[in-house]
Amino acid sequence: MTKRIIVVGAGGAGLAAALEAADAGASVLVLEAGDQVGGATARAGGVVYAADTPVQKARGIEDSVERLINYYATVSRHELEPRLMRRSAVGTREVIAWLEQLGITWEPERLYVAGLEFEPRGHLPTGDTRGLGPAGGAMIVAALLTAVEARDEVEIRTRSRVAGLVIEGGYVVGARLEDGCVERADAVVLASGGFGAGTEMLATHWPEATRHGDWHWYLGPDTNVGDGLRMGLAAGGQFQGRGGALLETPNFGRLNDAFTPPWLIYVNQRGHRFVDETDTYCVMPHVIGLQPGGVCWAVFDDAALRTVADSGHLDPYGLHVDLESNWTAARLREQIQAGVVKTGATLTEVAQAAGVEPGGLVATVEFWNADVAAGHDSTFEKDGELVAIDTGPFYAVELRPAIIGNTFGGLRIDDHARVLDVAGRPIPGLLAAGEITGGLDGDVYAGGGTSIGNALVFGRTAARTAVGAR
Numbered sequence: 001m002t003k004r005i006i007v008v009g010a011g012g013a014g015l016a017a018a019l020e021a022a023d024a025g026a027s028v029l030v031l032e033a034g035d036q037v038g039g040a041t042a043r044a045g046g047v048v049y050a051a052d053t054p055v056q057k058a059r060g061i062e063d064s065v066e067r068l069i070n071y072y073a074t075v076s077r078h079e080l081e082p083r084l085m086r087r088s089a090v091g092t093r094e095v096i097a098w099l100e101q102l103g104i105t106w107e108p109e110r111l112y113v114a115g116l117e118f119e120p121r122g123h124l125p126t127g128d129t130r131g132l133g134p135a136g137g138a139m140i141v142a143a144l145l146t147a148v149e150a151r152d153e154v155e156i157r158t159r160s161r162v163a164g165l166v167i168e169g170g171y172v173v174g175a176r177l178e179d180g181c182v183e184r185a186d187a188v189v190l191a192s193g194g195f196g197a198g199t200e201m202l203a204t205h206w207p208e209a210t211r212h213g214d215w216h217w218y219l220g221p222d223t224n225v226g227d228g229l230r231m232g233l234a235a236g237g238q239f240q241g242r243g244g245a246l247l248e249t250p251n252f253g254r255l256n257d258a259f260t261p262p263w264l265i266y267v268n269q270r271g272h273r274f275v276d277e278t279d280t281y282c283v284m285p286h287v288i289g290l291q292p293g294g295v296c297w298a299v300f301d302d303a304a305l306r307t308v309a310d311s312g313h314l315d316p317y318g319l320h321v322d323l324e325s326n327w328t329a330a331r332l333r334e335q336i337q338a339g340v341v342k343t344g345a346t347l348t349e350v351a352q353a354a355g356v357e358p359g360g361l362v363a364t365v366e367f368w369n370a371d372v373a374a375g376h377d378s379t380f381e382k383d384g385e386l387v388a389i390d391t392g393p394f395y396a397v398e399l400r401p402a403i404i405g406n407t408f409g410g411l412r413i414d415d416h417a418r419v420l421d422v423a424g425r426p427i428p429g430l431l432a433a434g435e436i437t438g439g440l441d442g443d444v445y446a447g448g449g450t451s452i453g454n455a456l457v458f459g460r461t462a463a464r465t466a467v468g469a470r
C-alpha cells in the first residue's frame with residue numbers, strides 16, 4: 001500500500017525529503033507556514049560543504065570522506081557522534097551528484113575554502129533561482145521545486161502552519177494545523193528549520209544570542225520560530241547541541257554584512273588586538289564573544305575614510321547573497337554625525353569616547369604602524385593589505401556578534417534521521433532533518449556549506465527511513 005508522508009516545512013530539508021519520498025513511492029503532503037517555499041535555504045549563498053567530489057577532482061584536489069570526518073571531529077573537539085558525521089560526509093558527496101542530475105552545475109574554479117580546512121570544500125552552485133531568492137540557495141530550492149512539481153505524488157500547501165503532532169499509542173500518525181485541521185500519515189518528517197526568529201526559544205536554548213538585546217536579529221524567515229522543535233520535544237524528543245552561527249555587526253541598521261574591509265583593526269576593551277581581522281566569519285564572532293564584555297571596536301583613521309567608496313559591498317567568495325555594506329563612506333559619515341561611530345582628534349580621545357583603555361589603544365596602534373611599515377603583522381599574521389592608522393581624526397565602531405545566521409541545537413536524531421527520545425530510542429513515526437536537528441555542529445561553525453549540505457542529506461535520509469526503503 002502506498003505510504004503517506006507529511007513533511008513540515010518546505011526549505012531545503014523539506015523539499016529534499018519530499019522528492020526522495022516520492023521517488024521511493026510514497027504520497028507526500030508538504031505543509032509550509034510561509035507564503036512561499038524556500039525558508040532560510042532560499043536566502044542562502046547555497047554553498048555545500050563536501051569532500052571527495054568529482055568537482056574537487058576536476059581541480060586536482062585530493063580529499064576524502066575520512067579527512068572530512070576527521071576535520072569535523074577536530075573542529076567540534078570530538079563532541080559529535082561519528083555515525084552522524086559519517087552520514088553527513090558520505091551524504092554530501094552524494095548530494096553534489098544528485099543536485100547535478102536536477103540541473104545544478106558546480107564550477108571547479110569556484111570551489112573555495114569555506115572553513116578552517118586546507119582543501120577547498122565549499123561548492124557554489126550555478127543554476128536558475130526562479131526568483132525565489134538572491135543566490136545559490138535559491139538555485140538549489142528552485143531545482144528541488146522543479147523536480148517536486150513534476151511528481152504528482154507531492155502536494156505542497158503554503159500558508160499552512162503546523163501547530164502540533166497527532167500521537168496515538170506512542171506512534172506519530174499525523175499533524176494538526178493552526179486552524180485545527182488534522183492530516184494523517186504513516187510518518188511525519190519535521191523539517192521546519194531553526195529557531196533564529198523565536199525569541200523565547202533563543203532565551204531557553206541559546207541565551208548567548210539574546211545577550212546583546214535588540215542588537216540581535218535573524219537573517220532567515222520570520223516563520224522559523226522553532227515550532228517543530230517545540231513539537232518534537234513535546235513528543236518526548238531529546239534536545240542536543242547548543243549555540244549557533246553569529247555575525248559581528250556595528251548595528252547601523254538591519255544590514256546583512258558578513259565581510260569587513262581590510263583597513264580596520266579590531267581591539268577589545270583593553271585596547272588590544274586579538275585576532276587577524278580577515279579571519280573567516282566561521283570563527284570571528286566566536287573570538288569576539290570571548291573578549292571582555294563580548295564586544296570589540298573596529299578602529300580606523302581619516303585617511304582610510306577618505307578612500308572608501310560611497311556604496312558597494314565586499315563579497316570575497318562570490319556568494320551574491322543580499323549583502324549591504326555598513327562600511328560605505330555615506331553610511332559611516334552619517335553614523336559619525338549621529339555619534340554612533342566614536343571620533344577623536346587623537347587616539348587617546350577616541351579611546352575615551354569609546355570606553356576603551358587609552359594606553360592600550362595607543363600602544364597597540366604604535367605597534368601596528370611599525371608592523372605596517374615593515375610589511376608584516378608580527379602578532380596575528382594578518383593576510384593581505386596592511387593599512388597604517390596615523391591620520392586624525394580617528395574613529396572607533398563598536399562591533400558585537402549579534403546577527404543570527406543559524407541555530408545549532410535541536411532534536412537529537414540517529415543516522416536514519418529518526419528522532420530519539422530522552423533514553424535514546426527512536427520515537428515511532430517521527431523523523432527530522434535540517435536546522436531543526438542538533439548534533440551536527442560543535443560550538444564553532446565547521447565551514448560555510450555544512451548547514452545546507454546536512455539539510456539535504458538528512459532530508460533524503462528521513463524520507464528513505466519514512467518510506468521504509470533505506
Ligand SMILES: Cc1cc2nc3c(=O)[nH]c(=O)nc-3n(C[C@H](O)[C@H](O)[C@H](O)COP(=O)(O)OP(=O)(O)OC[C@H]3O[C@@H](n4cnc5c(N)ncnc54)[C@H](O)[C@@H]3O)c2cc1C
Nearest residue numbers: 009011012013033039040041046162193434435449451452
Ligand atoms: C542569509 C543566509 C545565508 C546562509 N548561507 C548558507 C550557505 O551558503 N551554506 C550553508 O550551508 N548554510 C547557509 N545558511 C544556513 C542554511 O541556509 C540553513 O541552515 C539551512 O538552509 C536550513 O534548511 P532547513 O530546510 O532546515 O530550514 P529552512 O530552509 O529554514 O526551511 C524551514 C521551513 O519550515 C517552515 N516552517 C517553520 N515552522 C513551520 C510550521 N510550524 N509549519 C509549517 N512550516 C514551518 C519555514 O517557513 C521554512 O520555510 C544561511 C542562512 C541564511 C539565513
